[in-house]
């Protein structure tokens with residue numbers, strides 16, 4: 288008989304809510320992907336490279352031209368040089384990068400600290416490596432790091448701390464001061480960091496992303512992960528990258544080469560072309576998504592939901608205490624979908640144990656204007 292290695296993992300809420308949205312015809316603001324296409328030039332480039340025969344395996348580390356474009360983007364965004372050959376690896380999605388980084392770091396019996404609420408792939412990756420996650424909740428209402436609780440969670444077995452900024456589901460941002468505090472906290476300990484920065488370019492109100500790539504001390508013990516899917520509106524391409532110092536990169540690549548070996552070749556050619564021709568795409572992203580956030584929030588201003596605008600990501604949290612305080616958030620998300628035609632994600636599913644009084648749902652605003660208008664109209668009638 289097969290003994291499950293992940294006995295507590297079932298169908299995720301993302302699959303369930305999208306399914307329910309489909310069954311009920313609800314507007315799907317649950318799962319985090321755009322309902323519009325990536326740039327035309329990018330899509331045309333894929334077609335061209337496929338037709339021109341770039342359809343065989345790419346190098347295990349990723350296409351050199353794409354790694355160079357990533358290095359150039361990092362230099363423009365954060366003012367640091369990361370080496371395309373020894374520090375940057377292209378992966379089939381940020382999720383594969385996270386998985387491989389965890390396998391490289393965690394041995395049986397090791398502990399990894401996650402800050403709840405957190406992305407759902409972290410814990411299974413740690414468990415498959417034989418490790419255990421220690422959950423430290425972020426402090427409400429701003430989802431800030433509780434430094435005392437984090438310090439208290441560190442034990443001699445701690446090998447890894449996960450960071451995620453801009454943060455899914457809350458949109459919260461880590462500051463440079465936060466990175467300094469973390470560096471101080473783990474100085475002298477054998478602890479590494481996986482910094483999940485897939486929403487690095489989705490950041491609003493003139494704020495700047497504090498990347499671990501630009502924090503020399505933390506970077507020396509970090510894997511920094513990002514996703515072309517989020518940045519270029521092509522989540523279904525499942526193409527990402529991971530940046531780490533050479534010794535860490537070498538260990539990660541040992542694993543990556545047996546998990547997938549390489550990413551999808553024509554997609555990498557297309558991304559390299561597009562990044563070279565359109566460096567402005569990344570600079571225009573904050574205004575592009577901020578306009579969507581503001582449209583959605585302005586339209587919801589008269590509703591009975593309460594919220595403060597997300598500082599980053601393409602997710603907006605909303606508190607429904609004034610509407611159905613009797614419902615927990617899973618029941619609320621189902622009720623909203625069935626009765627009011629808008630699918631959302633309950634925030635408690637991102638926790639090991641969510642605060643009982645939490646009454647928050649997450650909406651994805653990576654949607655066309657008409658989708659946001661229709662959804663907001665329905666939500667305003669709730």
Ligand SMILES: Cc1ncc(COP(=O)(O)O)c(C=O)c1O
Nearest residue numbers: 380381382406455485514516527
């Ligand atoms: C915080 C976070 N990390 C990683 C990912 C996965 O990115 P990818 O689709 O490139 O694997 C997501 C996608 O939703 C995410 O929200």
